[in-house]
Amino acid sequence: MTSDPTVQGLADALPERLTPRRIKLTPASDTEPEPVIWAWEPEPGAGRIPAGALTIAAGREGTGKSSFAIWIAARLSRGDLPGTFHGRPRNVFYAAVEDSWPRTLVPRLIAAGADLERVFRVDVETLDFDQAGNLVTGETMISLPLDIDALALAIDEYDVAALVVDPLMSTLGSRTDAHRNQDVRQALEPLVRMAERTRALTLGIAHFNKGGGTDASQLITGSGAFKDLPRAVLAFARDRESDEQVMTQTKNSLGSLDLPSLAYRIEGYDVPTPKGMANVGRLTFTGVSQRTVEDTLATPVDREEVSERDEAAEWLRGYLTDAGGEAASADLFKAAERDGIAKRTLQRARSRLGVTSRQSGFGKSKAWVWALSVTDEPPQVPSRASRANP
Numbered sequence: 001m002t003s004d005p006t007v008q009g010l011a012d013a014l015p016e017r018l019t020p021r022r023i024k025l026t027p028a029s030d031t032e033p034e035p036v037i038w039a040w041e042p043e044p045g046a047g048r049i050p051a052g053a054l055t056i057a058a059g060r061e062g063t064g065k066s067s068f069a070i071w072i073a074a075r076l077s078r079g080d081l082p083g084t085f086h087g088r089p090r091n092v093f094y095a096a097v098e099d100s101w102p103r104t105l106v107p108r109l110i111a112a113g114a115d116l117e118r119v120f121r122v123d124v125e126t127l128d129f130d131q132a133g134n135l136v137t138g139e140t141m142i143s144l145p146l147d148i149d150a151l152a153l154a155i156d157e158y159d160v161a162a163l164v165v166d167p168l169m170s171t172l173g174s175r176t177d178a179h180r181n182q183d184v185r186q187a188l189e190p191l192v193r194m195a196e197r198t199r200a201l202t203l204g205i206a207h208f209n210k211g212g213g214t215d216a217s218q219l220i221t222g223s224g225a226f227k228d229l230p231r232a233v234l235a236f237a238r239d240r241e242s243d244e245q246v247m248t249q250t251k252n253s254l255g256s257l258d259l260p261s262l263a264y265r266i267e268g269y270d271v272p273t274p275k276g277m278a279n280v281g282r283l284t285f286t287g288v289s290q291r292t293v294e295d296t297l298a299t300p301v302d303r304e305e306v307s308e309r310d311e312a313a314e315w316l317r318g319y320l321t322d323a324g325g326e327a328a329s330a331d332l333f334k335a336a337e338r339d340g341i342a343k344r345t346l347q348r349a350r351s352r353l354g355v356t357s358r359q360s361g362f363g364k365s366k367a368w369v370w371a372l373s374v375t376d377e378p379p380q381v382p383s384r385a386s387r388a389n390p
Helices: 005-013 065-078 101-111 148-157 181-198 293-298 303-322 329-338 343-353 384-388
Strands: 038-040 054-059 091-096 119-121 124-129 135-140 160-166 201-207 232-238 245-252 262-273 276-288 326-328 356-360 367-371
Touching: 054 065, 054 181, 065 091, 065 101, 065 119, 065 160, 065 201, 065 232, 065 276, 091 101, 091 148, 101 119, 101 262, 101 276, 148 160, 148 181, 181 201, 232 293, 245 293, 262 356, 276 356, 303 326, 303 329, 303 343, 303 367, 326 329, 329 343, 329 367
Parallel strands: 054 201, 054 232, 091 119, 091 160, 160 201
Antiparallel strands: 124 135, 232 245, 245 262, 262 276, 326 367, 356 367
16 A cells, blocks of 8 residues: 555545546537548549548559559659649658569659659668677568558658558558458558548558459458448559550549549650669550449450460560560561461560560661560550550
């Protein structure tokens, strides 16, 4: 028993059994209503991505969702994104788990016109001791929800407008089962609360599963929490009928869902580097699309066409390998035609292999050259414009 009467008085006033949780009641009258703040609002009343909330960009491999994240980051860094941050260049945090920063992300940011001083690579520094007792530092990817508090502090310190996590699933802690709803909620709900408190646009990249449905939100890999927790979901796909790439708003809890789908293309872009030219993809929106991602998912797959494309991909790989890794497109088309491969099929095979296209030579000797990619990055899906180029 304490001899301090003040402390003793406090102790006597406490209940016999303390619990770490209790019900807290707040009348609605104590909460001041606010309008939705849109980080991306292309037109008044047509907000697509809210600030202070989690948004998911999802699609199959190679549909441009990561290029879209780069597009968002670049415009925020320049103050060019229509919405609450327009006219005010802001900092962006970018946590990328799979892509190479020197070979992919920085060249893509340059191609997108980003202010590189305002886009920050996000990793976690670890501290440990070796067997000799010396302090050793290391580096690893962020882990959710473990690093939420540190992320929130950094967002406040650097006045950050957006956090991009690509892909979101890869940042879940090792003990989190991405296919169990409760596990994913425990990992992502702190991220949702952090976004609301910091007012930062929080964009997570997700993949579609192998399912054959037409509901894009339902196709997001993992538990249903990946579609339930975000306030907005953007789906990306390539339409097999029109050869158009399409972005559709499949969820918009804070705004209108009756928004038109947007067409976009991924253009090849050469970025000079000290070690040579880096060819990367750059996303450009081209206007409203008459078809949606759901339409593209409902289009039957032509198995015969897929088989032809696979055979063409093997032919193209062999031809370029025999030619030392690259060849003039005109020579490729002539050789493919002799072997019964259509130009359109060869161009689709090119996207499957990640073959790059560039112009070589000067003046009248200028010609298009196709080259096998030497990186380990996923291939870019060619745009309509790049398919029109020889």
